[in-house]
Amino acid sequence: MTAKFEQKPVIKVGLGTCGIAAGAKEIEKILRKKIEENSVEIDVTPTGCIGMCHREPMIEYRDKDGQVFFYGDLNPKKMEIIFDRHLLKGQPMTKLSMDLENKEEASGAFLEKQTRICLRNCGVINPESIDEYIEKGGYEGLKKALKKGEDWIVDEVEKSGLRGRGGAGFPTALKWKFTRREEAEKKYLICNADEGDPGAFMDRSVLESDPHNLLEGMVIAAYAIGSNDGYIYCRAEYPLAIKRLRIAIEQAVEHNFLGDNICGTDFSFQLKIKEGAGAFVCGEETALMASIEGKRGMPRPRPPYPAQSGLWGYPTNINNVETLSNIAWIMVNGGEKFAAVGTEKSKGTKVFALAGKIKRGGLAEVPMGITIKEIVEDVAGGSSSRYPIKAVQIGGPSGGCIPVELFDTIIDYDEINKTGAIMGSGGLVVMDASACMVDVARFFLSFTKDESCGKCTFCRIGTTRMLEILEKICDGKGTEKSLEELEFLAHKVQNTSLCGLGQTAPNPVLTTLKYFKEEYEAHIKQKKCPAGSCKALITFKIIKDNCTGCNSCKINCPTSAISGIAKKAGSFSIDQEKCIKCGICKDVCRFDAVITE
Amino acid sequence: MDMQKVDAIIEKYNKDETALLAVLQDIQAEKNYLPREAMERVAEIMEVPFSRVSSLATFFSSFSLEPRGEHIVTICMGTACHVRGAPLVLKEVERELGIANGETTSDLKFTIETVNCVGACALGPLVIIDENYHGNISTSEVEEMLEQYQNPSKQEG
Numbered sequence: 087m088t089a090k091f092e093q094k095p096v097i098k099v100g101l102g103t104c105g106i107a108a109g110a111k112e113i114e115k116i117l118r119k120k121i122e123e124n125s126v127e128i129d130v131t132p133t134g135c136i137g138m139c140h141r142e143p144m145i146e147y148r149d150k151d152g153q154v155f156f157y158g159d160l161n162p163k164k165m166e167i168i169f170d171r172h173l174l175k176g177q178p179m180t181k182l183s184m185d186l187e188n189k190e191e192a193s194g195a196f197l198e199k200q201t202r203i204c205l206r207n208c209g210v211i212n213p214e215s216i217d218e219y220i221e222k223g224g225y226e227g228l229k230k231a232l233k234k235g236e237d238w239i240v241d242e243v244e245k246s247g248l249r250g251r252g253g254a255g256f257p258t259a260l261k262w263k264f265t266r267r268e269e270a271e272k273k274y275l276i277c278n279a280d281e282g283d284p285g286a287f288m289d290r291s292v293l294e295s296d297p298h299n300l301l302e303g304m305v306i307a308a309y310a311i312g313s314n315d316g317y318i319y320c321r322a323e324y325p326l327a328i329k330r331l332r333i334a335i336e337q338a339v340e341h342n343f344l345g346d347n348i349c350g351t352d353f354s355f356q357l358k359i360k361e362g363a364g365a366f367v368c369g370e371e372t373a374l375m376a377s378i379e380g381k382r383g384m385p386r387p388r389p390p391y392p393a394q395s396g397l398w399g400y401p402t403n404i405n406n407v408e409t410l411s412n413i414a415w416i417m418v419n420g421g422e423k424f425a426a427v428g429t430e431k432s433k434g435t436k437v438f439a440l441a442g443k444i445k446r447g448g449l450a451e452v453p454m455g456i457t458i459k460e461i462v463e464d465v466a467g468g469s470s471s472r473y474p475i476k477a478v479q480i481g482g483p484s485g486g487c488i489p490v491e492l493f494d495t496i497i498d499y500d501e502i503n504k505t506g507a508i509m510g511s512g513g514l515v516v517m518d519a520s521a522c523m524v525d526v527a528r529f530f531l532s533f534t535k536d537e538s539c540g541k542c543t544f545c546r547i548g549t550t551r552m553l554e555i556l557e558k559i560c561d562g563k564g565t566e567k568s569l570e571e572l573e574f575l576a577h578k579v580q581n582t583s584l585c586g587l588g589q590t591a592p593n594p595v596l597t598t599l600k601y602f603k604e605e606y607e608a609h610i611k612q613k614k615c616p617a618g619s620c621k622a623l624i625t626f627k628i629i630k631d632n633c634t635g636c637n638s639c640k641i642n643c644p645t646s647a648i649s650g651i652a653k654k655a656g657s658f659s660i661d662q663e664k665c666i667k668c669g670i671c672k673d674v675c676r677f678d679a680v681i682t683e
Numbered sequence: 684m685d686m687q688k689v690d691a692i693i694e695k696y697n698k699d700e701t702a703l704l705a706v707l708q709d710i711q712a713e714k715n716y717l718p719r720e721a722m723e724r725v726a727e728i729m730e731v732p733f734s735r736v737s738s739l740a741t742f743f744s745s746f747s748l749e750p751r752g753e754h755i756v757t758i759c760m761g762t763a764c765h766v767r768g769a770p771l772v773l774k775e776v777e778r779e780l781g782i783a784n785g786e787t788t789s790d791l792k793f794t795i796e797t798v799n800c801v802g803a804c805a806l807g808p809l810v811i812i813d814e815n816y817h818g819n820i821s822t823s824e825v826e827e828m829l830e831q832y833q834n835p836s837k838q839e840g
């Protein structure tokens with residue numbers, strides 16, 4: 087029997103989408119098998135994402151004395167060794183474990199500059215257990231809010247300075263006031279969990295890792311504006327998020343935090359989930375409501391704003407996942423404490439999804455006012471490749487590329503706007519010198535062209551024409567006039583589109599034109615892609631001095647375009663006639679001998 | 684397709700017109716695509732014009748109007764995956780399977796689809812086959828990855 091002060095050891099396995107993609111399920115299976123085989127008493131519980139997607143699969147082990155160890159970058163073999171040595175024999179493997187407190191260490195540095203409000207429970211609690219959420223002070227914000235009343239709630243949110251995290255940064259308290267003052271028999275509250283930015287996963291992580299935090303925020307918001315019916319509109323690409331939301335809703339109803347007569351008051355709030363079906367434009371609020379009503383998700387002109395006439399004509403308040411996930415914390419800690427973090431006009435924290443060519447990709451919640459440089463270098467650890475960082479793309483298809491020279495720009499709605507990009511919802515994709523900025527612009531435009539709902543002519547046809555021009559440039563067929571045409575169309579699309587999709591679609595093109603014009607010109611005048619990425623303009627070559635004769639390019643080439651004698655260094659070459667530029671040779675070469683020109 | 688299943692799905696939503704999207708999603712989950720007869724049936728029972736059903740089915744990219752393969756190979760083409768080489772991975776999958784994006788192999792074994800970000804960006808490029816996520820896939824690993832599904836005997840977890 088264990089002594090009194092000893093507790094049953096627990097292993098938490100990071101089972102968010104990124105953990106699962108990295109193989110966390112396999113790790114969980116091994117753990118359970120090993121525990122059974124050895125008949126040891128260890129609990130295995132799932133947890134969400136702590137944000138270190140780059141170290142997944144990850145586990146957290148709390149031993150019988152309450153000491154906590156983190157292990158990352160696991161694979162089945164490593165897991166078995168750690169199990170045998172540490173979990174069975176009690177010998178911590180200090181070389182493999184991660185010290186989150188140590189700022190000198192990668193994982194410590196990742197966390198050091200963060201301030202966790204919205205993500206405070208992510209990767210800490212079991213998202214499928216309401217008890218763990220309550221243990222962390224969950225639903226205390228709701229209880230306090232119900233006691234203090236609607237005016238107090240709106241006041242606190244106003245004091246906090248919270249602005250919408252869905253992209254536009256509209257003051258949340260003001261938005262609530264609009265819906266609140268409407269007289270209607272019914273009002274709706276909608277949570278926008280469509281997260282359409284292709285390269286962003288903040289909302290997914292919150293939904294998967296701490297769904298009760300969102301629910302609590304929603305109930306408080308609903309109470310403040312006087313709504314009894316709500317929807318969470320979640321994209322179908324997030325099956326795990328939807329599953330966990332369903333569980334959370336069920337539990338919240340059971341505990342009387344949701345449903346009829348919440349916490350014994352006469353306030354009731356019913357919440358439903360609506361699944362999206364793969365349309366970016368449905369993230370736009372009027373299109374989103376059309377889609378909930380069972381129609382094609384096409385935006386309509388505003389006014390009337392949703393606050394006056396929203397879902398089925400009733401006053402409706404729409405907020406983003408992250409916006410609502412800050413509410414419970416603000417209720418408990420007060421608006422002033424939230425406002426103490428950040429800059430003058432941008433308060434609190436912002437969650438960023440860090441991806442691209444960086445060492446530490448994942449989710450980071452940073453205080454507003456931090457510089458882009460600090461995020462890229464200190465949190466994300468800088469370039470993951472042998473190339474230096476060139477730019478960040480921020481704000482997704484509506485945003486833009488900020489070049490490394492402007493990395494001192496701070497995270498602040500207005501400061502970022504000045505660069506031509508936007509804060510957006512929090513996607514931050516870091517690019518190194520191997521990324522071609524013309525190709526990046528082409529990528530986003532092909533996205534917006536595909537996702538345009540087709541209602542506005544310029545958005546539908548203008549983006550198509552712009553894409554054609556960019557494709558021509560990437561193919562080396564651009565002319566002197568191409569850039570002029572591109573800019574002309576960009577302004578037209580901006581000015582003649584009904585919704586934010588078209589209005590902002592040209593941003594990626596305009597910012598790359600502004601900061602990387604020489605790359606465009608190299609494609610047009612010298613017919614060269616300086617980044618070595620546009621296929622039509624590059625050739626693959628083997629550098630004789632670097633080649634060791636390992637033969638792996640030759641074995642892997644799908645078209646037998648490579649000839650050479652095994653073990654004979656420098657004897658390899660590529661037959662350009664046969665080469666389909668698939669890039670496999672460059673990928674498998676461990677000696678940097680394959681280059682693009 | 685057997686219409687009883689369609690009827691049961693519609694019944695589940697109480698013929699609620701606003702649930703049209705959910706009804707179509709459920710039918711697709713059942714059949715892997717939206718057969719025309721099923722869409723006609725939906726229009727008939729839910730008493731909406733066929734054009735309404737069809738307008739939804741053609742607007743949202745997750746619907747397919749044609750039968751899809753046994754395995755759906757979904758390649759993430761989101762920003763993060765793009766800068767980490769997703770276009771090359773897509774080309775390689777297309778070459779391996781001998782079909783283009785959006786097509787299905789003649790033996791109805793594989794369909795290639797693309798998606799814009801599944802939210803696991805830090806592990807890109809990402810390929811999802813059925814419900815399995817394959818992270819950090821490089822072009823040279825494509826062949827081996829697909830093999831697991833070509834020969835079910837080799838498939839393991």
Ligand SMILES: Cc1cc2nc3c(=O)[nH]c(=O)nc-3n(C[C@H](O)[C@H](O)[C@H](O)COP(=O)(O)O)c2cc1C
Pocket residue numbers: 249250251252253254255256258261278279280281282283366367368369370371372404405406407409410511585586587
């Ligand atoms: C094309 C387009 C796509 C959008 N996608 C999203 C989205 O995925 N998630 C989101 O929260 N807001 C999105 N928005 C913004 C919403 O329209 C809306 O402003 C937001 O949900 C309001 O919430 P907030 O005030 O809490 O930010 C999008 C807007 C446009 C124009």
Ligand code: FES
Pocket residue numbers: 284285286759760761762763764765799800801802803804805807809
């Ligand atoms: S870009 Fe591929 S998962 Fe996000």
